[in-house]
Amino acid sequence: MIWDFLKYGAGNIGKRRLRSWLTMIGIFVGIAAVVALVSLGQGLTKYVDEEFAKLGRDKIIIQPKGTLGGVVSVGGVEIDDSDLREVLGTKGVVDATGMNYGTVKIEFNDQVRYYFNIGIPQGKEGKLVYELFTSYDVEVGRNLKKGDKNKVVLGHYFLDRNLFEKNVKVGDKILLNDEEFEVIGFYEIIGNPSDDTQTYITREAYLDLFDVEDDKYDYLLAKSDISEEPEVVVDRIEETLRKHRDKEEGSEDVDVVSFAQYAEVFKAVFNVVQVVIIGIACISLIVGGIGIMNTMFTAVLQRTQEIGIMKSVGARNSDIMILFLIESGILGLAGGAIGIIFGASFAKLIEVFATVALESTLLQAYFPPYLIVGSLVFSFVVGALSGIIPAYRASKLKPVDALRYE
Amino acid sequence: MTKKCDFVIELRDVWKIYKMGDVNVPALRGLSLQICKGDFVSIMGPSGSGKSTAMNMVGALDVPTKGKIFLNGQNIAKLSESDLAQIRGKTIGFIFQQFNLLPTLSALENVTLPMIFQGTPREERIEKAKQLLMMVGLGDRMHHKPSELSGGQQQRVAIARSLCNDPEVILADEPTGNLDSKTGNEIMALLGGLNRDQGKTVIMVTHDANVAKHADRVELLKDGQVKKDGHAMLRKLRRGVKK
Numbered sequence A: 001m002i003w004d005f006l007k008y009g010a011g012n013i014g015k016r017r018l019r020s021w022l023t024m025i026g027i028f029v030g031i032a033a034v035v036a037l038v039s040l041g042q043g044l045t046k047y048v049d050e051e052f053a054k055l056g057r058d059k060i061i062i063q064p065k066g067t068l069g070g071v072v073s074v075g076g077v078e079i080d081d082s083d084l085r086e087v088l089g090t091k092g093v094v095d096a097t098g099m100n101y102g103t104v105k106i107e108f109n110d111q112v113r114y115y116f117n118i119g120i121p122q123g124k125e126g127k128l129v130y131e132l133f134t135s136y137d138v139e140v141g142r143n144l145k146k147g148d149k150n151k152v153v154l155g156h157y158f159l160d161r162n163l164f165e166k167n168v169k170v171g172d173k174i175l176l177n178d179e180e181f182e183v184i185g186f187y188e189i190i191g192n193p194s195d196d197t198q199t200y201i202t203r204e205a206y207l208d209l210f211d212v213e214d215d216k217y218d219y220l221l222a223k224s225d226i227s228e229e230p231e232v233v234v235d236r237i238e239e240t241l242r243k244h245r246d247k248e249e250g251s252e253d254v255d256v257v258s259f260a261q262y263a264e265v266f267k268a269v270f271n272v273v274q275v276v277i278i279g280i281a282c283i284s285l286i287v288g289g290i291g292i293m294n295t296m297f298t299a300v301l302q303r304t305q306e307i308g309i310m311k312s313v314g315a316r317n318s319d320i321m322i323l324f325l326i327e328s329g330i331l332g333l334a335g336g337a338i339g340i341i342f343g344a345s346f347a348k349l350i351e352v353f354a355t356v357a358l359e360s361t362l363l364q365a366y367f368p369p370y371l372i373v374g375s376l377v378f379s380f381v382v383g384a385l386s387g388i389i390p391a392y393r394a395s396k397l398k399p400v401d402a403l404r405y406e
Numbered sequence B: 001m002t003k004k005c006d007f008v009i010e011l012r013d014v015w016k017i018y019k020m021g022d023v024n025v026p027a028l029r030g031l032s033l034q035i036c037k038g039d040f041v042s043i044m045g046p047s048g049s050g051k052s053t054a055m056n057m058v059g060a061l062d063v064p065t066k067g068k069i070f071l072n073g074q075n076i077a078k079l080s081e082s083d084l085a086q087i088r089g090k091t092i093g094f095i096f097q098q099f100n101l102l103p104t105l106s107a108l109e110n111v112t113l114p115m116i117f118q119g120t121p122r123e124e125r126i127e128k129a130k131q132l133l134m135m136v137g138l139g140d141r142m143h144h145k146p147s148e149l150s151g152g153q154q155q156r157v158a159i160a161r162s163l164c165n166d167p168e169v170i171l172a173d174e175p176t177g178n179l180d181s182k183t184g185n186e187i188m189a190l191l192g193g194l195n196r197d198q199g200k201t202v203i204m205v206t207h208d209a210n211v212a213k214h215a216d217r218v219e220l221l222k223d224g225q226v227k228k229d230g231h232a233m234l235r236k237l238r239r240g241v242k243k
């Protein structure tokens, strides 16, 4: 019976093709937006998860307040050896080291560029850093080693992305802040422009180059014991440093953040963005629903006689109701299905565009089954809901009046 | 002089008053009528006398303002909407002047439609509809849309449709009204056959004396009531034809 109703509904939609297309636009746009956005968002979230999983949930960063994602703080907050020792002494911390970084002027073939430079401690102090970086190997040449002076390892973009007119190669000489360095290697691609354009030298070389004292750091890197929750260790480090730096609770001048928390913060921000855009998409869906409602009202008027005929041969009110609900549901479903196809194609297009233009594999569209199934169910429900009032009106028509209707 | 019989249909003092704004239009004014099982009754009367209104009441398409309508002993004047729909689907077969087929469905689909609402399984539906279409002589037109059929053919589809749930009563409101006399006669032969061979009770509204004479009995309606000279009228009709 339902099958016959479906056939009847689909037949009626097919008959007024242009009108049906126009009706579906609202649903189509809404679903396309949701699918495009969620698939890209899911891809991004997945990427973030994977990246942080690679780096390790057990890593903790201690940096001056207000520094985030490699932007140098301007607060004049200093971190030194005594802080590092306190962190190392905190329960649950198995290793810690200090790091320095800054913007460096790079000259090659008389061309000048500015990128970040990181000083990597070698030997025992560098163990933690290399642990972090082992997920990325040196692809060409060799890595830094203890005692390397005036040697530099570059991010992958220097190798093949034309950062300079001529790409740099192993053995080339470049100037960092007017001092000559020899290029000894390139990292493999990491996947985002800020990491792939970094330059790496030994911490000793860095201290010389930037004229920084040996016991000053830009940030500290710590590793928590596997048996401890990183968040718990973060709390302990915070307390230790608060005491050591003589600060009140609430007025600390350093941030202690685990990589796990970084991932969470990033995802939380992104979720807010997603919710906002999905909210906008919902408006489109509501407009689409109203369009369907309007079309169904017209359909009820146009088919008043048909309704009368069906009632005269035994259709109950509920049959007529279901018939029209199915029809409006199909309208929604069809709009949704087309929306999914367009949304998915759009997301793929963005992915390709991002990969080419931003030179980043960061934005990968990902289509979880629940997104597809959910969109279909949702668009059907929006369609059916929009049809409720017209369908109810159709079902309540008196058979005699409906038959007489011209 | 009333026949001894089982009443399939009995109307007792049925009133139907339409409200048009402030004006009351009484279409039926205390109509009483009895119809026996297996009867073939013609209802005649001037335009506006309430023939269609009465048919709609009997066919459970509408309910009276006052009075009782018994269908197989059950008063249908006060039934719920879904019970009325059930009666329309199962006990009554309606044939209209305008055929009232669904334009988007084929002849076959039109005939299966009432069975869908009764939940008849698909194979059974199609089998039954094919049989009926062959019976009315449309075995070769099953997949045509109404717009591809002549008036007479459309009315045959409607007759096949009215029979598909095997109803006891066939109601025909001016079944030949839109047909020429030759086609009309064919349709009447079909209805007469249903009455004779299958024992269906047939009630038919018509303006046409030549059509009315196919019935066993003529009831005359005027101003929403039955006039008592129906029998005399039929005799007159038959004499007129013989001369």
Ligand SMILES: Nc1ncnc2c1ncn2[C@@H]1O[C@H](COP(=O)(O)OP(=O)(O)OP(=O)(O)O)[C@@H](O)[C@H]1O
Residues within 6 Å of the ligand: B018, B019, B020, B025, B026, B027, B045, B046, B047, B048, B049, B050, B051, B052, B053, B054
């Ligand atoms: N839905 C309605 N609303 C108001 N008045 C109605 C309605 N249906 C019928 N009437 C009135 O009721 C009276 C009887 O109408 P009905 O259709 O039963 O007549 P009829 O005998 O079938 O006439 P005809 O031979 O022209 O078909 C008429 O006066 C008509 O105007």
Ligand SMILES: [Mg+2]
Residues within 6 Å of the ligand: B051, B052, B053, B173
């Ligand atoms: Mg009439």
